[in-house]
Amino acid sequence: MEPSLSNNNSYGDCEIIRWFEEIAENASFVQTQTLRRIIELNFETEYLKKWLGNINMQEMEPNLLESIYTSLVPLVSHADLEPYIQRIADGDLGAILTQDPITTLSLRVYPIKPGGRILEFIYSSKHFKTNGGLIAGTATSHYFASEEFKLKQKKTKSFTCSPLKVITSGDYKQSTYCHLLLGLYLSPQVEFITSTFAYSIVQAFTTFEEEWKDICEDIRKGTLNSTRVTIPMMRKSVLEIITPNPSLASLIEDKCNDLEVLNWASLIPKLWPNAKYVYSISTGSMQAYLKKLRHYAGHLDIVCADYGSTESWIGVNVDPSYPPEKVTFAVVPTFSYFEFIPLYRQRQDCSLSSDDFIEDEPVPLSRVKIGQEYEVVVTTFTGLYRYRLGDVVEVSSFYKGTPKLNFICRRKLILTINIDKNTEKDLQIVVERGSELLNQGRAEIVDFTSHADVTNRPGHYIIYWEIKGEVEEGILGECCREMDAAFVDHGYVVSRKTNSIGPLELCIVEKGTFKKILDYFVGNGAAMSQFKTPRCTSNKSSSAKKVITREEWEKKLSDAKIRREDMNELVMNYLVTEGYVEAAERFKTESGTEPDIDLATITDRMAVKKAVQCGNVEDAIEKVNDLNPEILDTNPQLFFHLQQQKLIELIRNGKVEEALEFAQEELAPRGEENQIFLEELERTVALLAFEDLSNCPVRDLLDISQRLKTASEVNAAILTSQSREKG
DSSP, X not given: OOOOOOOOTTOOHHHHHHHHHHHHHTHHHHHHHHHHHHHHHHTTXXXXXXXXTTOOOXXXXXXXXXXXXXXXXXXXXXXXXXXXXXXXXXXXXXXXXXXXXXOOOOOOOOOSOTTOEEEEOOOOOOXXXXXXXXXXXXXXXXXXXXXXXXXXXXXXXXXXXXXXXXXXXXOHHHHHHHHHHHHHHTGGGEEEEEEEEHHHHHHHHHHHHHHHHXXXXXXXXXXXXXXXXXXXXXXXXXXXXXXXXXXXXXXXXXXXXXXXXXXXXXHHHHHSTTOXXXXXXXXXXXXXXXXXXXHHHTTSEEEEOOEEOSSOEEEEOSOTTSOGGGOOEEEOTTTSEEEEEEEEEOOTTSOOOSSSEEEOOOEEGGGOOTTOEEEEEEEOTTSOOXXXXXXXXXXXXXXXXXXXXXXXXXXXXXXXXXXXXXXXXXXXXXHHHHHHHHTTTTOEEEXXXXXXXXXXXXXXXXXXXXXXXXXXXXXXHHHHHHHHHHOOOHHHHHHHHTTSBOOOEEEEOOTTHXXXXXXXXXXXXXXXXXXXXXXXXXXXXXXXXXXXXXXXXXXXXXXXXXXXXXXHHHHHHHHHHHTOHHHHHHHHHHHOOOOSSOGGGHHHHHHHHHHHHTTOHHHHHHHHHHHOTHHHHTOHHHHHHHHHHHHHHHHHTTOHHHHHHHIIIIIHHHHHHOHHHHHHHHHHHGXXXXXXXXXXXXXXXXXXXXXXXXXXXXXXXXXXXXXXXXX
16 A cells, blocks of 8 residues: 555554654655655746746656656755745745645654643744735744644643743743743643753753742742843733742752752752653754753753754654664655755865865665765755755665664864865864863863864964863863864874964853854844854854955965975875875975875785775784774774674675674674664675665675775774874
8 A cells, every 4th residue: 555645633643653654664655756746736836837847747657757857957055046035025926936835744742641741942033024024034933933833732732831922022031031930830740841952951051050049039929030021921921820839939949059069960850850851952063062961951861853954854763762972863755855965075185175075966865875975955845946955964774765864964064274174073072072171170161163264374273162160271271282182184183293284272252152142143033942053153254245356366366375385295195195105205205295104104004905995804904903903992983894894795705604603793792882883783784684685775885885985994094093103
């Protein structure tokens, strides 16, 4: 039976699970049907007519329609659609992007008892009218003010602690105070704590540390602090709920006095004893707040919310018991029509182009490969056609027939000066290393951002910290040095050794700086629930971009002074990385350029690389250990990938019993320690289940590209090790 595409809001838990299992099993078919529905609904729009013309799609096979659509309709970004959106905002009532306004909502069933309360830190920004009379605002603002939001509470038989007037006030500071007040007033009923992003929860409890005494006073007297909350309608809605409760106020006061001594550790379970978990988006840039959120959550699980964007929901977390760092999202094939642009990271030794990845042609959901990185492209029911989201994801595995995605980062959120390239994720790891030293004292990082300063030579990275607590200058210096050394990108390591990138600079900003950034963001019409601290900043405003003429550009090129030493370093780095030992020796003699490693080691390194490429993994491991045993001792991921490659070679050569024994004795214990390793092991062992490998969904493991991928990883690790040894 073919799966149904309709959503029924009266479904119970079991029906929803069965529906999801069915569409996941038939994800490829469901995707082609979803695309057909989107095109049928919006076929008469100006935009689709422009690209598809008057094609007869009624009798067309789904796969043919999919092929024609992706061939004729171009990939777009927001800039491409802006003229169409502006016309709609200005009052053009024609069928520009959509034929009819369509609203779809997939209700999430919260596992709580009927009548339970949710402490939701949710916020709606103020709406405004466009020139054409349309009401505009953020996606969350529209949702929280909608009938669908009320329906969600009714269907799940659970209600947020705060009334609508608190959520839609447009003043996040006053709303936060009321959320906290009502959350504590109704604390025995609260089943879990949630917000769209982890940042909002951390921000709320940071505020609570300063305002808890006023909140207790309001609970004791049944009042609402007139300084904290001034909006009349909000005051009225809150005062209709609370009545004096001196005993509850005293109980909370006693707990807060104890918590203050403990630096507010386990605040959530102590103040909300019936809370079962904390629920929010905590992947990507939100991982920066996980440590503080866990500090507040104590023993409670942090359940990662589903994966979505302003444009479309994408996937669901089917493993809610996993910690946020290991969460993947199963794509729901009815949300939108999804495509995936394969992305390949540029070689670390070559200069950067204007982008951060090399792209291939987009592929449909049914053709994605495990281990490959992609940018997500969506075609939605609401008028976005082949729209690039800018999210970089990796396919970690499959849930039945639909891929499970691991969110990697946003595109172009990178630090780069010349041949270096560091992503938001790289920056997060570096800051965590520095904060470990900071946490040895009584200080912690409130928030951070960064900047690649190229105004002086050599250029260098700047990391900005806002700190809570006191810390000595010497410790900050150690933090800075630790972070500088923690960047592992080969381009950065080499550039630091040659001084083509200067030392990292750590700047401490005044208390409240990041709060001012938030205030500015909200003051310009955005919602608190959508705020994300920018991790990489520019000195220039994006709204004040300067258009440079050809003559100005040519003059800049002619005036540019490229030092011969820098060019020589770039050439030498290429020769060393690619293993051209004789050419490197000649170039060293002719130019006087010293490589960052001993040239005598190149031959040994290339022997390791060749061994992996030829499938002689055991020989490669021995050679790596001969070079430096610490390489594999300190890099469990690399060692696992080498052993995984050995397992692949055993399977390739038909040594089934030996492969099973090796997997059980050597790889299974590592899988028990690391969920990602376990998934990769299960994927590899799946090769044994297929007699005809041409139909095997993981047959790409037997491609030569898998050997090359492992060989490249080993090569990079040896290079990094040798660079440090010489330094």
